[in-house]
Amino acid sequence: MKKATKKEIAAIKALFLQHYSNAVTELHYRNAYELVIAVALSAQCTDKRVNLITPALFAAYPDVTTLATAKLDEVKALINTCSFFNNKAKNIIAMAQRVVSVYDGEIPMNEKELITLAGVGQKTANVVMIEYTGANLMAVDTHVFRVAHRLGLSDDETAAKTEATLVKKFKTNLHQLHQGFVLFGRYICTAKNPKCERECFVREFCKSTQSFKAK
Template identity: 55%
Template sequence: MLKRELIIKKRFLDKYNNAKSELIFKNHYELIVCVMLSAQCLDSRVNLITPSLFANYPDINSLANANLMNIKELIKSCNFYQNKAINLIKMAKSVVENHNSIIPMNFNDLTKLAGVGEKTANVVLCEGIGANVMAVDTHIFRVSKRLKISNAKTPNDCAKELTKLFKTDLDKLHKGIVLFGRYICKAKKPDCNNCFLNDLCDEFKQQKNS
């Protein structure tokens, strides 16, 4: 790792040492549901949806036996709610039938579940057990490009590049970079003047010199 990348890593770890997901969950069951719902949807919106969802379906067994129309009604304010409702029930049935009603906390089993791709699986592992894995969402993808720590064309390829680059503390970096992208290095009107990495950002330097 080059000195610049070492500095970037250290600053993220120092700044976001105790960072946590903004999704609200109590256990692995609630976690996987929250993460599945959060695809193309704000965490704040998910947090408004899940209280009534979990009140009606408090565990994986109840979700596996849920009525599809009821699930759709409960999550209808979420983007792509119809497909998500179908996948939530399919996921739950698979966990009940193949994993003794326990959410499997390993990548291979998670990615075999309906609605769980590589990013979702890694977020679940990151948040659920602090696994040393990197999940790349839109925020991390954007930040990685701006800081020029990844040239990948897809989020999954970006995750592989960042994993190879940083190697350790990937769960902490994931959580920190997400918050950094959400509140500082925003897609529109990034807060460059208050950014703790602006001395390492070519885009910021170009703005100052333009």
């Protein structure tokens, strides 16, 4: 697949910033605790599903202190429509316990400490930082990966390498670009039948044959 030129990268960046200047996550949350839990649950699960699960979870465990002492089976029962709920239940309880014992009940808002929490990898930490603090970070999920490849911004095989490539190519406004790529991939440049002709505002830069198949 062809690679995007420097000029094309600049144009793609400008168009995404124009279309998604105020984009935020579609996960529902009211504070840092709820955001970390929602992002952790959203791995391999849709935001829609997570938003259906979290109201009851947060009603039962409104903060890290209550979640830290939760019974595993009760947490599992509340999140059992989410993929990998067994591990996720164990992780969010362990995460809450560490936040209580090490961080005095406050979610640490920096990547280094976030990734020490159970179930929080680099991508989850970056998503939390992007959303909560507007940090200049990129995180690559399935949508960002697909969009980056279709636009010739990356030919990397892994999400981690794609993230590094996008950081190198865009340098600034990474949090807005991340949010924009997620929404663009979710609603326009979808995996099947992307809306190339009707809704894509970067079609002229697309390197994917998908664009010719779309209706």
